[in-house]
Amino acid sequence: MSTSQPPPPTLSERYSGVPKRLASIAQEAKNRLWSNKTLPESVPRRRQVRLPPDTTQDAFDTAIATLRRDIGAENVVLNDRPLVDGWYLEHPNTHDAFHVVDQEDLVCSAVAYPGSTSEVQSVVKWANECAIPIYPISMGRNVGYGGSAPRVPGSVVIDLGKRMHKIINIDVENASCVVEPGVSYFALYEEIQKRNLPLWIDTPDLGGGSVLGNAIDRGVGYTPMGDHFANHCGMEVVLPNGELLRTGMGALPGKDGSDNPTWQSFQPSYGPYSDGIFSQSNFGIVTSMGFWLMHETGHQSYMITFPRDEDFPAIVEAIRPLAQKRILGNIPQLRHVAQELNVTGLPKSHWYSGSSPIPRDIIRQHAARMPCGDCSWVFYGTQYGDPTGIKSQLDIIKSEFAKIKGSKFFLPKDLPVDHYIHSRALVCSGVPVLREIDWLNWKPNAAHLFFSPITPTRAEDAQVVHEINVRLHKKYGFDLFPTLCVAGREMHYIANIIYDRASEDEKRSAAGLMRELIAASANEGYGEYRTHILFADQVAGTYKWNNNALMRFNETIKDALDPNGILAPGRNGIWPRKYRGKGWEILGSEVEKAVGGGTISPSTVTSKL
Known part of the structure; x- marks a missing residue:
């Protein structure tokens, strides 16, 4: 492969790009990786669009037309193009770039790009009406864990990052911020530097991922505030029925319709502390989130x-x-x-x-x-x-x-x-x-x-x-x-x-x-x-104390919040009633048997994957 590659995008060009201070380093890293690559950029697809389960072509076409009407035709893209694995800063949102099974397994049918919380609500309501599973991602850089790939092939990926990448607020006195899903560690750091604020962020090893997405998946960094979920404060969440929820102190209305002044200061509020159920789950879509920042120090x-x-x-x-x-x-x-x-x-x-x-x-x-x-x-x-x-x-x-x-x-x-x-x-x-x-x-x-x-x-x-x-x-x-x-x-x-x-x-x-x-x-x-x-099914199955009490609890919540089973079915091993016990779980050696075989056969795991 050629060692000279087109330059990766910069932050000034794309929300998901690299800061200009790292442009040459990114170019060198990309060139090194390409010099060790033998795969072509893509190969011809065996099928054009992977339909959602239990959906006909006509029903899917009608549903996509409706979704395009709701959030704009340019914001709904069919996954009918060649699959390109890309590179860290130019990754796909259509499949797992680090595919363990066949590249055409674990693909979405389409990608939707909502531009606001209200548009996320519209997409969720559409999914319920059309009985089509959706799979939200922040920036899709959860590489090593599946990236952007939906657990149920044919789901519509909801890419929250492309049009929802605002740093909503940085409160210097409170040492906190509020961000949307498309804000990367690069972007948040560069904004703090631009404003010359005496604050630090906490970043994982690579800076291109979503601040919000990493915390939701309970990722870690390395300063004293390295537990990212422990240092979040307040969420705005779209529930599986399309309703909007604010957790913690955000549930208290502020004066004259404004946000109350304590939302990013105190994590719980009154009553049960609900934030945890939205981490590593499929119980809601987090569209904005508060974080505590660290004061700069020696x-x-x-x-x-x-x-x-x-x-x-x-x-x-x-x-x-x-x-x-x-x-x-x-x-x-x-x-x-x-x-x-x-x-x-x-x-x-x-x-x-x-x-x-x-x-x-x-x-x-x-x-x-x-x-x-x-x-x-x-x-x-x-x-x-x-x-x-x-x-x-x-x-x-x-x-x-x-x-x-x-x-x-x-x-x-x-x-x-x-x-x-x-x-x-x-x-x-x-x-x-x-x-x-x-x-x-x-x-x-x-x-x-x-x-x-x-x-x-x-x-x-x-x-x-x-x-x-x-x-x-x-x-x-x-x-x-x-x-x-x-x-x-x-x-x-x-x-x-x-x-x-x-x-x-x-x-x-x-x-x-x-x-x-x-x-x-x-x-x-x-x-x-x-x-x-x-x-995910195997790991979830290991937490089986007292006859799988934890999973039964999670399933109870899932069925109550998502009776139609549209939101990220199977994520972290949590299956809604619509899919549960119908062969979707992957256990034993099914993944190994599927490698190179395209669609996994019913005799191994399921006719759906």
């Missing part, structure tokens, strides 16, 4: 390396009291040294010519020539406050980690300017970047799945999950890239499964690995906090 990032793989339990034990006592300033990361190789953006073939997982001794040889040196684990942290406070914190941290023989402490100034620590330092001070995308170059046509269980911040628990990952990654022939995002009492153990989406064998193996990881971890009592849409 900060110091650092890196600590540990020499031996078997140091892992001791590292976790050292982390726990530091995290629980809040001596660690942020949500730090513990990574295996293998990630020092792949975050360079160089392909696996640069480091190792074999097709098997890269041997540990080869990793060691390469690491010895890198700034991190011959080590096994790398800890990235950041402290906040004034210089005296930061020094005091770092003295304690260095003292505790020094108890692990051979550990080494580095500041950013100790490392080359192109080292990954400088990217982490930016992220941990609220500056969204693009560096993390470079590890996708590991494989040709690279795609990835995230396996994301939760483990207590305790060595015996973390070791169990880690050993499951080591064993199963070896069994299925994948390199293991673990990242542990550390909070006080728990860690997100995130394994990044990188596969070649041009290889049906690799896709099948990735699906098999994912399925076994979920099952093996659940058998030991560890569950995922977030997963790809194809594995």
Whole structure:
């Protein structure tokens, strides 16, 4: 493939683009990825439009004509064009760009672009009248978990970002903001910088995703305000019947019809705290959301390396009291040294010519020539406050980690300017970047799945999950890239499964690995906090205490709010009565059997998928 690609869009050109300060970096990242690509941009479609279930062509045509009348013909686009997987900043909203099954499975029938909350209400009412499932997305950059793909093929994707990308308010005194779904971390950061406000945002590793969408899916960042859903305050939600709801203090009308002054100040209100049911669910469409921001402060990032793989339990034990006592300033990361190789953006073939997982001794040889040196684990942290406070914190941290023989402490100034620590330092001070995308170059046509269980911040628990990952990654022939995002009492153990989406064998193996990881971890009592849409039923099924009481509760809410079952059926394993028990669930090895087969047959999962 050509290494010279058209430039990605900038924020001045498109709401979903990259800031001009990162334009050249984005261009280089895109060129690198394309240089390792063998797939064509697209292949001919086998079918033109994937109809919604139980819908005839005539009924669909009539429904689409009605929807175009309601929100504008230019704002409803049929999915009858070639499917293009694109790139991070130029991703599809029609299917999963990192398709695990056939590219033409998990596709939408059309995409609707509402421009306001009232138009979202119109779309929802239309879906109820026409009995067509809809699947809302914010910006569709939930890559690694399914992207923009609807769980029920033929659904109409509701792309909220394209026309709903306003920063509604930034309240400097209250250190808060209100945003629509199409506001990216890039956009919010750049607006704060433009106004020269003394505030920070909290960003995940990549800055192109939706602030609102990430929080709704309970994503994380790395400053002290890294729990994004915990730091939201107030929602506006369109319910499945089209009614509009404000949660928290927003339920209290303000003076003379204005918003009341406490909506972004206090998360609950009076009575049950309902916000949580709209995260990782299909109970409503969040059209605007408030967030708390962080006051700018002094900060110091650092890196600590540990020499031996078997140091892992001791590292976790050292982390726990530091995290629980809040001596660690942020949500730090513990990574295996293998990630020092792949975050360079160089392909696996640069480091190792074999097709098997890269041997540990080869990793060691390469690491010895890198700034991190011959080590096994790398800890990235950041402290906040004034210089005296930061020094005091770092003295304690260095003292505790020094108890692990051979550990080494580095500041950013100790490392080359192109080292990954400088990217982490930016992220941990609220500056969204693009560096993390470079590890996708590991494989040709690279795609990835995230396996994301939760483990207590305790060595015996973390070791169990880690050993499951080591064993199963070896069994299925994948390199293991673990990242542990550390909070006080728990860690997100995130394994990044990188596969070649041009290889049906690799896709099948990735699906098999994912399925076994979920099952093996659940058998030991560890569950995922977030997963790809194809594995949602399996993960939801692991939370089965007391005869699946949690799912029965979720289904009760779903049926009450969405009796027609139109809103994102199957998202996070929650099926409305219309679909429930009718073969839509994906369990066992059905995903692997579907790879390369186009529509999954009734004998495996369902005639619908």
